[in-house]
Amino acid sequence: MVGTLGAGAAIAGISGMPSEAEAKGGPTEKWPWPYVKLDPGKTAEIAYAEWYRVFCGAAVISSVFGQLREKVGEPYRSFPIDGYVFLEGGVAGWGTVCGSNAGANIVSNMIIGPRIAGPDCEHGAIIGSEMLEWYSETPLPVFMPGQPRQATAIIQTISRSPLCHVSVGKWMKASGYALASPERRDRCARVAASVAFKLVQDLNSWKDGTYVRKANWIPGKDVGITAQQNCTECHETKIPTPPMVKK
Amino acid sequence: MVGTLGAGAAIAGISGMPSEAEAKGGPTEKWPWPYVKLDPGKTAEIAYAEWYRVFCGAAVISSVFGQLREKVGEPYRSFPIDGYVFLEGGVAGWGTVCGSNAGANIVSNMIIGPRIAGPDCEHGAIIGSEMLEWYSETPLPVFMPGQPRQATAIIQTISRSPLCHVSVGKWMKASGYALASPERRDRCARVAASVAFKLVQDLNSWKDGTYVRKANWIPGKDVGITAQQNCTECHETKIPTPPMVKK
Numbered sequence: 001m002v003g004t005l006g007a008g009a010a011i012a013g014i015s016g017m018p019s020e021a022e023a024k025g026g027p028t029e030k031w032p033w034p035y036v037k038l039d040p041g042k043t044a045e046i047a048y049a050e051w052y053r054v055f056c057g058a059a060v061i062s063s064v065f066g067q068l069r070e071k072v073g074e075p076y077r078s079f080p081i082d083g084y085v086f087l088e089g090g091v092a093g094w095g096t097v098c099g100s101n102a103g104a105n106i107v108s109n110m111i112i113g114p115r116i117a118g119p120d121c122e123h124g125a126i127i128g129s130e131m132l133e134w135y136s137e138t139p140l141p142v143f144m145p146g147q148p149r150q151a152t153a154i155i156q157t158i159s160r161s162p163l164c165h166v167s168v169g170k171w172m173k174a175s176g177y178a179l180a181s182p183e184r185r186d187r188c189a190r191v192a193a194s195v196a197f198k199l200v201q202d203l204n205s206w207k208d209g210t211y212v213r214k215a216n217w218i219p220g221k222d223v224g225i226t227a228q229q230n231c232t233e234c235h236e237t238k239i240p241t242p243p244m245v246k247k
Numbered sequence: 248m249v250g251t252l253g254a255g256a257a258i259a260g261i262s263g264m265p266s267e268a269e270a271k272g273g274p275t276e277k278w279p280w281p282y283v284k285l286d287p288g289k290t291a292e293i294a295y296a297e298w299y300r301v302f303c304g305a306a307v308i309s310s311v312f313g314q315l316r317e318k319v320g321e322p323y324r325s326f327p328i329d330g331y332v333f334l335e336g337g338v339a340g341w342g343t344v345c346g347s348n349a350g351a352n353i354v355s356n357m358i359i360g361p362r363i364a365g366p367d368c369e370h371g372a373i374i375g376s377e378m379l380e381w382y383s384e385t386p387l388p389v390f391m392p393g394q395p396r397q398a399t400a401i402i403q404t405i406s407r408s409p410l411c412h413v414s415v416g417k418w419m420k421a422s423g424y425a426l427a428s429p430e431r432r433d434r435c436a437r438v439a440a441s442v443a444f445k446l447v448q449d450l451n452s453w454k455d456g457t458y459v460r461k462a463n464w465i466p467g468k469d470v471g472i473t474a475q476q477n478c479t480e481c482h483e484t485k486i487p488t489p490p491m492v493k494k
Binding site: 026027028029031053054058069075076077078079080081082083084085086089090091092093094095096097101102105106109110113114115116117124125128129132162163164165168169172173175176177178179180181217218219220224225226227228233234240242243244245 | 325333341343349352357360376379420423425426427465487489
């Protein structure tokens with residue numbers, strides 16, 4: 001199937017067709033999962049509140065799957081939402097991918113499916129990848145909760161990166177607040193809410209059949225290595241040229 | 248419960264107690280999940296083969312959960328393993344956390360549970376965090392499959408980072424092989440297998456009650472920000488001092 005090699009494969013840019021594309025088949029490995037449209041604002045409020053219970057990654061997952069447990073039932077009831085607390089701080093505090101981004105990718109890929117399940121499932125990875133790009137380019141947080149836990153103004157910063165360390169670090173530098181401060185915690189709760197808001201907007205468009213891909217970062221193809229878009233931030237002027245396949 | 252604030256909270260180093268620690272309670276949110284000890288070598292061989300079907304993150308998950316589907320049944324049968332293909336290339340090709348590391352963290356945290364579920368569950372995040380440290384410090388890949396798909400020697404490199412971009416980039420630089428080359432693909436399949444091998448060793452020790460934590464990186468406490476350990480690699484000599492909480 002040519003379609004299977006389409007946008008999903010292109011977005012990863014690193015892998016050809018799987019050699020054995022047959023699903024091994026647990027009961028939840030049939031895609032797409034049933035989805036009913038959700039309210040982005042309500043979802044964001046849930047993510048904000050859930051951040052204070054399960055932190056960024058699990059809060060984004062809970063904000064969507066929690067509602068779908070009520071409205072749909074399975075397979076959302078059997079998804080172990082709270083197990084994803086470890087996404088906090090960019091995976092157990094290591095500052096890698098922001099947990100909100102990881103949570104959003106889990107949601108979009110679980111609902112729509114992985115690219116190996118066929119061309120109908122490619123939007124799962126695409127919506128996830130687009131989230132990383134939007135997160136990197138947007139002054140965050142954009143969502144203001146109805147009843148914020150911190151009255152202090154929370155300034156917005158642009159991370160230019162999907163990584164927790166870079167995103168939180170730039171915000172801490174601009175705001176002067178420490179990692180352990182209530183203001184930093186509330187900033188991250190609002191970032192999770194902002195991500196949940198956009199995620200549901202995109203899922204609703206996908207459900208309506210009107211989803212249009214806005215982001216276009218295909219690193220394997222574009223730069224010959226899995227990568228973010230902010231090369232000079234670490235490499236400065238000395239960006240290495242990756243080895244390329246011999247023609 | 249003081250225990251809930253122990254090692255798990257410390258490892259994240261960024262968050263206090265959740266405000267509502269009560270589980271909301273899907274059927275799979277009871278921890279630990281039933282675990283029977285697995286053979287590390289056999290698990291690594293499965294991960295190596297599965298890489299060519301579902302790529303790094305899902306391969307690590309499949310290597311463990313696939314066996315537990317057979318030996319235990321639920322909740323492993325209902326876990327959507329193939330949905331995690333998107334972890335490839337460090338989340339949809341963006342080069343963030345290596346999918347093998349993400350997959351290992353999902354496995355250890357789903358089996359043992361999240362720290363908010365109580366002190367008995369803290370080893371989930373600790374085994375996951377230790378994987379990031381081991382991965383960063385070990386010349387990889389260490390696992391040699393019985394029937395390698397590439398006869399070429401696969402050199403080992405030390406990433407000093409849990410990120411896909413850094414790990415793959417250093418290997419590509421040292422080996423001269425491109426991202427799209429069969430050699431690079433086989434290297435990553437062997438890395439996934441290496442991670443699966445160590446993961447099962449640690450899970451078996453945990454099951455036996457003999458697991459001893461070997462890694463000790465608590466970035467929020469150690470450096471005041473979520474972070475890896477290779478500060479100078481991006482910051483060179485200009486490592487910023489994060490704002491600290493006022494006493």
